[in-house]
Amino acid sequence: MKAAVITFPGSNRDGDVAKALKQAGAAVTHVWHADTELPAGTDLVVLPGGFSYGDYLRTGAIAGRAHIMDATRAHAARGGYVLGICNGFQIACEAGLLPGILVRNAHLKFVCRRQHLTVERNDTPYTRAYAKGQVIDVCIAHGEGNYIADAETLARLEGEGLVAFRYADASGKVTAEANPNGSLNNIAGIYSPGFNVLGLMPHPENLIDSLVGGTDGRGLFESLVAAKAA
């Protein structure tokens, strides 16, 4: 598994996601946003978390138009894996890789805490190491994580099983109380129709070592590396 982690001005989780990928056995290259080509043989492009361009204009809007995003879109169109985490999810939506948009949290507060998610399906390249319906404990840290899409798009996401993760309580109940930001249908992450692009607001890369409180994030990176090997 050859992973290319893109660094935009203001990305700050590129190092952490690289560490998580290496732990799972991937080879990681760091790529600058102004580059026009991905390294030869790239299997996975990662759009990391952070505050690209200071969240100016709209979160992810300017990064979504960076030169490297043309190569990233072409990679996704060929069926290549693209993983957008937090600001990377916002960038993926702004770049047209995923539908909808992340807007300001409904309660207007930045949220930074642990959060339970349900794994909606485990037959995708990103989730094979989990069980279907498994409740995982990850971290969230965002001010604009409120996922919205028009009714038609939302119906398509639900109808085609493209919701990857939902915000839930510790027992796996998807409730309004467990929704940290107002996202429609408690959506925490979505897939492209081919399941090769995943965007999610939570940070699985935060919890890959019991030393820092948990390892529920590991499964995502291990699934990806295994998907490439399969």
Added chain:
Amino acid sequence: MKARVTVTLKNGVLDPQGKAIEGALKSLDIAGVESVRQGKVFDIELSTSDKTAAEAALKAACEKLLANTVIENYHVEIGG
């Protein structure tokens, strides 16, 4: 040539920031505030003096970057 682009949220899109501003205006006893929607204004200077070319350039600017048409509408005004 100067132009002003206004970007506003589409009807029906929740605007938590506008709601917070609305609440603040009401707490300041500003009379008669019924609702507030927040938007963005861009003042742009263009090198062209051709209005048709300016309109085309600004439409492209809005579609490609200034507005996210999933949730926003835009309006272009071209001045002297």
